Amino acid sequence: MQQKYDYLIVGAGLFGAVFAHEAVTRGKTCLVIDRRGHIGGNIHCEEVEGIQVHCYGAHIFHTSDKEVWDYAGRFVTFNHFVNSPVAIYKDELYNLPFNMNTFSKLWGVRTPAQAQEKIQEQIAELEGKMEAAACDYERLTELTAEREAAQAALDTLYEKWEQLSEEAGE
Numbered sequence: 001m002q003q004k005y006d007y008l009i010v011g012a013g014l015f016g017a018v019f020a021h022e023a024v025t026r027g028k029t030c031l032v033i034d035r036r037g038h039i040g041g042n043i044h045c046e047e048v049e050g051i052q053v054h055c056y057g058a059h060i061f062h063t064s065d066k067e068v069w070d071y072a073g074r075f076v077t078f079n080h081f082v083n084s085p086v087a088i089y090k091d092e093l094y095n096l097p098f099n100m101n102t103f104s105k106l107w108g109v110r111t112p113a114q115a116q117e118k119i120q121e122q123i124a125e126l127e128g129k130m131e132a133a134a135c136d137y138e139r140l141t142e143l144t145a146e147r148e149a150a151q152a153a154l155d156t157l158y159e160k161w162e163q164l165s166e167e168a169g170e
C-alpha cells in the first residue's frame with residue numbers, strides 16, 4: 001500500500017530534523033530523506049574509541065537565547081566546554097581570541113591602555129602604508145583587511161574595558 005505524507009523533507013540536518021519534529025508534534029506526517037547514509041547533516045558525529053568525532057569539522061553549540069537553549073536542552077545534555085584555542089605564530093603559542101596574555105606576549109605590554117596605544121600606532125602605520133600603496137589595489141586590499149582587523153581588535157578592547165569599568169562601578 002502506498003503511504004502518503006504531509007511533508008517530504010529533503011535533508012536530515014538540523015533544519016530538516018527540527019522541522020520534522022515540529023511538524024510531527026503538530027500532528028503532521030513527514031518523510032525525511034538524505035543522500036548521506038546518516039542523520040544530522042554537518043553536525044553528524046561518530047564514536048571512535050569512546051570519543052565523539054565530528055565528521056565534518058568541530059561544532060560548538062552556543063547561544064545567548066534562552067528559548068533556543070531550553071529547546072535544545074530537551075533533546076541533549078550538554079557538557080561544560082570552554083573554547084580556548086591557541087595559535088602558533090613564529091613558533092610561539094598565543095591565546096585566541098586575543099586577550100591581555102596575547103598582547104603581553106606580542107608586545108610586552110601590561111595594561112589595556114598600553115595595548116590600545118600599540119594598536120593605534122599600528123593603525124597609523126597601516127594608514128601610512130595605504131597612502132603609499134594608493135594605486136596598487138592588491139596591496140591596498142591586503143592593507144585594508146589588516147587595518148580592519150586592527151580596528152576590530154581596538155573596538156573589542158574598548159568594549160571590554162567599558163564593560164569591566166561598568167562592572168567595577170567606575
Ligand SMILES: Cc1cc2nc3c(=O)[nH]c(=O)nc-3n(C[C@H](O)[C@H](O)[C@H](O)COP(=O)(O)OP(=O)(O)OC[C@H]3O[C@@H](n4cnc5c(N)ncnc54)[C@H](O)[C@@H]3O)c2cc1C
Nearest residue numbers: 011012013014015016034035036041042043056057059060
Ligand atoms: C566545519 C564546520 C564547522 C561548523 N561549526 C559550527 C559551530 O561551531 N556552531 C554552529 O552553530 N554551527 C557551526 N557550523 C554550521 C552548522 O553546521 C550548520 O549551520 C548546520 O549544520 C546547518 O544545518 P542544515 O540542516 O541547514 O544543513 P546541513 O547540516 O548541511 O544538512 C543538510 C542535509 O541535507 C542533505 N541534502 C542536501 N541536498 C540534498 C539532496 N538534494 N538530496 C538529499 N539530501 C540532500 C545533506 O546530505 C545534509 O545531510 C559549522 C559548519 C561546518 C561545515
